[in-house]
Amino acid sequence: MxxxxxxxxxxxxxxxxxxxxxxxxxxxxxxxxxxxxxxxxxxxxxxxxxxxxxxxxxxxxxxxxxxxxAPPVFIYDPTRSSSIQEEAINQHRALTTELLSAGRETPPIQVSKALKQAPTQSAFVVTRRRAVDQRWVLLEVCYFRESAFPDLLCHDLAKSLTALVREQYGYRARELDVSISSTPLSQSQAQHLQVREGSPSLKLERQVKVAGEPIALEREFWLHDAIEMRVKGQGS
CATH class of the missing domain: 1.10.10.10 (Winged helix-like DNA-binding domain superfamily/Winged helix DNA-binding domain)
Structure with missing residues (x-):
């Protein structure tokens, strides 16, 4: 043969x-x-x-x-207001969240622009990784305007941030600007997801606005073979 x-x-x-x-x-x-x-x-x-x-x-x-x-791919609509935890429950999947770091930092210049704040102004930065059915598939870095989220670091940030934003801070009516691109994982990103440096990922960036003003910027790095993104829309 x-x-x-x-x-x-x-x-x-x-x-x-x-x-x-x-x-x-x-x-x-x-x-x-x-x-x-x-x-x-x-x-x-x-x-x-x-x-x-x-x-x-x-x-x-x-x-x-x-x-x-591999388990079945995780179905995800990045434009929905429901949390990943809620989506996992709906799909009967086991979701694990690990808080890697949380603190006050000066964000990258692109993030400062997205948040409409001065380049030297700090923001709350929360970094987590998430596993679906015991496989680490998502690394997320979330930037929050300090003025919009007082005492954010006092909360349990390993729980649903979507629920925290909605219920604790009262931001229920939110506008989402979403962009999706492909990008290789850096060494540190790959290490968190237990894959090789340079492994392909889907990068999702979500700007969160209230009454037209940005309050947060979320960056998600998904392993490309672990997710299927579906967006519902209406034809004209």
Whole structure:
């Protein structure tokens, strides 16, 4: 069997095991060496088969930990006012949030412009990572105008920020300006999500306004193979 046929055959066998539930979501695949021994293929064929399954969204790799069966993608509408926690509940997914840092900083110049404040003016900055079904898939950095969110750092910032903004601070009628682009993850970003530096991500930037004035800027970095963005609209 030539190399192309070998890796395609191995990919098909592993795919069947995933689809029939023999390898459930979140389970770890055998190492490349174990696959070579079990299926009598070369290391190159085993690696090609794994990359083929990764390209189909069936498996994912954690840096220095190996390959795992991917859960279903997370469906997300970035224009909705509901929180990610609420979306996870609706989709029967397990969401984990870890607060990485929270404090007062001078934000990057682009953020200051988006918040319509002086470049030297500080803002509250909250950085968190979030896992869906035990896989870290999202790194978020949120910038809040200090004048709009007094005593923000006194709250439990590992809980829903959307609910906090809506219920504690009373900002229920909010306008959202959303932009989406693709970008490679930096070393620190990749480390938080347990992937390699330069891994592709979907960057979502959301400017939050009340009565036309910006009160916050949210930046989200999603692993590109873990999310499907859907936006509902009405045709004219």
């Amino acid at each position: 030539n190399q192309a046929a070998a890796y395609l055959s191995l990919a098909a066998k592993l795919q069947q095991r995933i689809l029939n539930g023999e390898l459930p979501a979140g389970s770890k695949l055998p190492s490349e060496r174990a696959l070579c021994a079990q299926f009598e293929v070369s290391r190159v064929s085993a690696r090609d088969a794994l990359h083929a399954l990764e390209s189909q969204g069936l498996i994912y790799r954690l840096n220095r930990m190996g390959w795992f069966v």
